[in-house]
Amino acid sequence: MRSYVIYVGKRVLQFALVVFVGISITFLITHLTPIDPVEHSVAQVSAFGFSSPESIELLRQSLRELYGVGDNLWEEYLIFWQRLAMLDFGPSLSAFPTPVSELIGRAIPWTIGLLTVSTILSWFIGNVIGGLAGYYNRNRILRIIGMIMMGLHPVPYYIVAFVLLIVFTFMLPILPSSGGYEMNMNPGWTFQFFGSVLLHSILPAFSLILVGVGSWFMGMRALVSNIVTDDYVTYASLAGVPERRLVTSYVMRNAFLPQITGLAMSIGAIFNGAVITEQVFGYPGIGRLLVEAVHAADYSLVLGITSIAIIAVSAAVFIIDIIYPLIDPRVQVSQ
């Protein structure tokens, strides 16, 4: 038990390091700007002419704090961390005066939902089919499916999403082309709502799964081809252990374990894919929010999303890292 606690401690440190480095890089980038961001943003907002002088001053102040223009760099840095700890990024510029954290809060559940479901599905499907393809490596059907998956894998998310959009909403208009749910529907805990949510998530999820499945397939297939020649598999097949038992308990179970670590490593990349997919399908997650924020020159929102993204991804990796030793009986950190 003690070794597990030590292990968790190390993982916490790594998590802290990642967040530290990521946020610091973010901070550094924001200070590369050649223009005075505060005045620039204030000018933009006041151009809308909706705000009172008091709220403009509030904005200026909070922006000053956020970017700390004019003060010394170290103080700005510390203030930035402070605000981050409280998840306070100030008000959004494009949706003034809604606070950024609220906007992010509204969008994040959509992204988490989409990401979690598509990641788990593509991981599972890719691994199972890859595993079978690695074991039954003469099977024609598996080979063909494999080639399709591998063919899709190098294609960037954007193109796959785009093609799906055209095929299923334009050429055969059977699925909705944008939004998280039907436009005029009221969100709530109703069957109808959930149905609509489901319908609208099919294409984005499908596009993520199509691209993602290839890499799991290849990895699993390689793992399984190696494991199949491992001593314990040879021994068990010499002993006449029935094939189904061999494939599931001997081969697959051993091959799935490294794929869990693989999951941790690829979460960053999957997130990238989700951002684009949301953009294509107008899905109301933080990906689309980010793109809109850039186009609207909404500095605080972009900053907020970037910071949250870094923390969220690191947290997900951290969680997977801690759970893994509990699942793998070979790892001796649990009793």
Add this chain to the structure above:
Amino acid sequence: MAQMPASSVQDSSHVLETHDLRAHYRMKYFGIDREVRAVDGISMHVRKNEVYGIAGESSCGKTTFIKAIAAAIRPPLEIVAGHVNYSFIKGDLYAMPAADRSAIRWRHLSYILQGSMNVLNPVRRIHKTFEDFAFRHMHLGRAEFDQAVKHHLERLRLPAEILRAYPHELSGGMRQRVCIALATLCKPEIIIADEPTTALDVVVQKDVLAMIRETQSGFGSSMIFVTHDLTVHANVTDRLGIMYAGRLVEEGRTADVFANPMHPYTAHLIASLPKIGDTQSRNALSGSPPNLADPPKGCRFHPRCPLAMEICRYENPALTTLAEDHRVACFAASTKVQPANDEGSGEAKTLEMAR
């Protein structure tokens, strides 16, 4: 007797018979064809309740021979010719449908392998492995099966707690003992042991060997014991076969082979064993084992043999019975030894002539 029938064993006191077995690795890679003749014409038998040892240096083909007898053949390894007959199967091992072959595994033919490190599934507890391997053969209910396993372990003096353990939680010696228990649970007619003690230190080796001897005689199984370590052979085996470059060069009762080795290779092996008090320096054999993709013509040992004669360069000696239960394939050992027909069954011809 020119054609060996492809049916059940000739002699009912034998558990296993092979007739001119040849197993080659056939490879085609980047336009180059290679055929490695790893097992090139082995005819032998194993009797009931005996331990038959196979000795020879690395890459002499022992492991390939084991694979061939156990139907553990995977491309690029192929059975090119010959037969394998067991007392518990009607017909040639390779003539059986795969499903039937699967059914005899473990129940009649089991293994103890080298590298106890990795032969047990690392993510499965020991009792599950017992279940995977043996449950379907014992035809017992779940509870009775567990009892039988526990009883078996007790008989072999293994603690019952190991059943709940994972392989990595046990020591190397313990794992090997578990493997022995596993291999003997169904009381198979024949057990193949491939270097079972090589990875263990000497103290543990002694215990494991003792356990192997006990179980073999206690359960009445026959055993094929493969190791390059001649001292282990002296300890455990009843009869001993010496392999060189894919062929059997000498075979006989262990005591006879040690006391009176008739093949120069065997003689050299035995002479090189250290004896306490003997300070005579030893000579190494010149050269190295032949490339089995392109073996030398004639007797495969002739390039390194101190007794090589003219005939050895062109003709391959047949394995001939020169004393009771003692066969040798060497022209220098006796004039009775005749050339073998490389494609056919040399032994049959010679036996006729020797009478």
Add this chain to the structure above:
Amino acid sequence: MIAVFRDLFRYNGEFAIGFMIMVIILGIAAASFFSPYEPIDSYLVALDAPPSTEYLFGTNSRGQDIFWQLTFAIRNTLAFGFIVALISRILSLAIGLVSGYVGGAVDRILMSINDTFIVIPLFPLLVLLYFVLRDDMTWFVLALVMAGLGWAYDARLIRSVMISLRTREFTNTSVFSGMSMPSIVTQEHLPYVLPIVFSTFMNNMNWSIGLEVTLAVLGFTDVDTPTIGGMIFWANQHSAMVSGIWWWYFFPTLFVTLTFIGLFLLSISMNEYIDPRSRLDRMGNS
């Protein structure tokens, strides 16, 4: 090394196909040097003309010949990917080699940093960078940043290869026989490491081009220099889909997909060649 390529080409179907695809792509990129039009100029030819003998791939709503635009786009996109892959290879090799050889605390620290870069999601950072720099974010800056952030995955790979080589017997033999470390590395180890570097080079190119296309499509890069992503961006700006000018999307998409597949095939065939088990598999099954 030449012998390796020759063998691969003759006996490995994937390598052969990948190689031929890349030859085509490179050919198109080379054609850009013969283009009758300047890449940035617009409104030079008839608008929205479908593919014909006069305009091989048609023209777009900005009055550019799509074929010639594409040659520049491919050239720029490939050059971008190449530079990123090159710089990040240098980083991966350096860090992987040092980490693998020296071991100990240095290794642990480097790997901690390495894992940090693997986890951090790049995309938001790049978006933020664009947001901050706007027009000052040139292709070169983007390439530098991506190379500076994208070496982590492969560094770990090279490190594990180094570790396994370092502990192999032939290394000890070389050391004992008096070879100096640098010559051991170059003469004994590099032949193992180079194929891996090559394979990851292809992979890295795919990754960087993918990321660049993504950014460009969203308009987060310098959209005046023609690149594949840029072409799609402009197509979106001019609502080409709605106007029915499908060829504006089709040809860039087709060729970038071909590029990806070509690089991908080269990468995996190299990988398969290196892995001894897959070789054994091939040996038995022909």
